[in-house]
Amino acid sequence: MHMHDFTGRRFLFLLGSTRSGGNTEALAQQAAAQLPSDVEQHWVRLAEMRLPDFADLRHDGDGSYPAPTGHARTLLDATLEATDVVVASPLYWYSVSTPTKQYLDHWSGWMRVPGVDFRSRMAGRTLWGVTALAGTDYSDADPLVGTLEKxxxxxxMDFRGVLLASATRPGQVADDHDAALRAKTFFTP
Incomplete structure (x- = not known):
């Protein structure tokens, strides 16, 4: 399989950091740079999307959710348009960041919006993860990996794993040469 197997694929990169230009974002950019030029890339900074707090309405009335509006609608549409969803979240307390968790919580509501068929439409698409963590014990990221895998x-969906790198200070990911090598082939089909 070669990279041209990505013809017609649309990658949605969801940046979960609360600041721009962080190590996870840099790592995602390193990996994305290897994608063929004809592969669509859509980059979204979740912290700028201002999602409403997620409310669990499953046991109210008929259990359906209202159609999302504003930034939530933008994210729903972007998610449904993607063949590949890349969750690029730094490791916060062993799991995904708050903006990332909030985005994933909204999946639960989107599955219950009449007429959207979110779960059936996402089946067969590909989910990837990218994360930078402090320290070199990658097992610290097991809860994050488990969240995405489950x-x-x-x-x-087809889960293709998480690209991990060790970095604490901004820019430090550039020093993780093993991660840079893994980034080069991460999106290889």
Missing amino acids: TARYMR
Whole structure:
């Protein structure tokens, strides 16, 4: 399989950091730079999307959710347009960042918006993760990896793993040469 197998694919990069230009974003950019030029890339900074707090309405009335509006609608549409969803979240307390968790919480509501068919439409698409963490013990990221892996399994998506790098201060990811090598081939089909 060669990179041209990505013809017609649309990658949605969801940046989950609360600041721009961080190590996770840099790592995602390193990996994305290897994608063929004809592969669509859509980059979204989740912290700028101002999602409403997620409310669990499953047991109210008929359990359906209102159609999302504003930034939530933008994110829903971007998610449904993507063949590949890349969650690029730094490791916060062993899991995904707050903006990332909020985005994933909204999946639960989108599955219950009449006429959207979110879960069935996401089946067969591909989910990837990218994260930078402090320290070199990659097992610290196991809860984050597990969140994405179980999300993909529940949604019947193809989970392709998480690109991990060790970095604390901004820009430090550039010093993780092993991660740079893995980034070069991360999106290889």
